[in-house]
Amino acid sequence: MAEAKKKYISVGIDDFSELINENYYFVDKSLLIKEILDSKAKVTLLPRPRRFGKTLNMSMLQCFFEKTDPTKLRRQLFNGLNIEQFADCMEHQGKYPVIWLTFKDVKTEEWSDCYRLLRMQIIKEFERHIYVRDFLSDTEKDRFERVRQGTGDLADFMSALLDLSMYLERAYKAKVMIFIDEYDAPIHAAYLKGYYQEVIGFMRGFLGAGLKGNSALNLSVMTGILRVAKESIFSGINHLEVRTFLQQDYSDKFGFLESEVIAMLDFFGLDNNLDDVRRWYDGYQSGKHKVYNPWSIINLVKNRGEYQTYWVNTSDNALIKDLLKRCTPEMKEDLEVLIKGGRVTKPIQENIIMTDIEKNDEVLWNFLIFSGYLTFENYRLVVDTNYAELLIPNIEVGTTYKISFKNWFAEGSGMGSYNRMLDSLVTGDSIKFKKTFEQFARESLSYFDMQGDAPENFYHALVLGMLSSLMQTHQVRSNRESGYGRYDVMIIPNDRSKPGTVIEFKAVDLDEKETLEIAAQKALKQLNDRLYATELTTLGLTTILKFGIAFKGKESLVLVG
Structure with missing residues (x-):
């Protein structure tokens, strides 16, 4: 118990090494490593809503697989974690070169700024692996330096993922792990701000070169919010396996299970009524599990059990607000049912083409599901189409809709005019x-x-x-x-x-x-x-x-x- 007293609650820390070394409380999701190894998948995409632990899990994968300098070994980070029970998995610890990229903060008004931030992430990773220059030919060194110094052209950066993986394989004599976090964050911003085609063009070339037919690739894991339609980005990546929360695979690896929430509340001495916690933050269907929003639970603990809308305050919800305002009258009728606590039955499709969202209510419904603004129950196949009953998962998410609906009129006429009319x-x-x-x-x-x-x-x-x-x-x-x-x-x-x-x-x-x-x-x-x-x-x-x-x-x- 004396050791337990030293644990701290982390808010916004998504670096696995820092979390463990600084003695923060960690909900053990290390069996994600075993599931990835057991799947034998070459490329895996794991879409989940924002703030559901994606970046922390990807950081954990990097810490587990990456071969490091002997003075900076990471084996001790996994002491006492669930993965340590599996000797066959632990044999892979610290054995591979790793490319680690996160695009979670690439959200800009203009394509030029977006492209600059994408390049900066790639440059940073080239800088991290500067030692591979010793294994390159003069021509390859020139190519490497053009990217590292940021002077390369579009073609240099579109082939950068493939090039760096080949260089790393040569340096380590081992195939490469590629981990890309929040791959679609730039795509969402691009859709909202009007440079969608430019981003899609770059990502198709960048990911296609690095993940399709790359002989240096061991395996790759990507996270994001959506599965952007295969024909948009992942064309030709035939070994791509997508596991959303519609499937059983990885269904307990993102979001907190109820047993994990109970353990955390107990650890920090909180006596919140579990039914209240459920109503506020539970309700997300993930495979056969119901999971809690981890960001909300962590903040609930940090604030000593005070119920607030923690998750909805992490973003301005600009895209959701804009889309809801422009949806059809028929969809607004269904939203009325949902906000009253009801359900609507809709077809489910996992591929999202962003440009179809405004044209097709079915695409928008699916966008709301995979973004975490709705959840589903009774997922089933009817003839050749999957259907599910859609509902608002909890009080916290319901608040998002209420705020959006009220604010529609604030922008048009001002809240004062709206409130006077209602009064x-x-x-x-x-x-x-x-x-x-x-x-x-x-x-x-x-x-x-x-x-x-x-x-x-x-x-x-x-x-x-x-x-x-x-x-x-x-x-x-x-x-x-x-x-x-x-x-x-x-x-x-x-x-x-x-x-x-x-x-x-x-x-x-x-x-x-x-x-x-x-x-x-x-x-x-x-x-x-x-x-x-x-x-x-x-x-x-x-x-x-x-x-x-x-x-x-x-x-x-x-x-x-």
């Missing part, structure tokens, strides 16, 4: 609601880039925004039956003494030469004729607000019933 609605001030909604809609419709006269995008975004903002005090429902039809939006207060609301939206029919006034009157008449307020009356509400709202392009009109 007038829930307090029953119908006159103020009419005024604030019309102003709010005018500003927000411009932000949502409405096409034609259909308000679907704005309408579904509004429902999600209301749901996110009011769910602690109200139920927000849409397209539900009441009376003799389906209302558009109903807001039901948990406190039945407060006012309830029914809203019917109408788009102006220009073919019928409608005006905003006529369309809003039709909406109000439909609301009354079909008794849409029946559900509120049945619940015992005595104050019921009724609004008919008409849209014409970026104009709107609210009539009070």
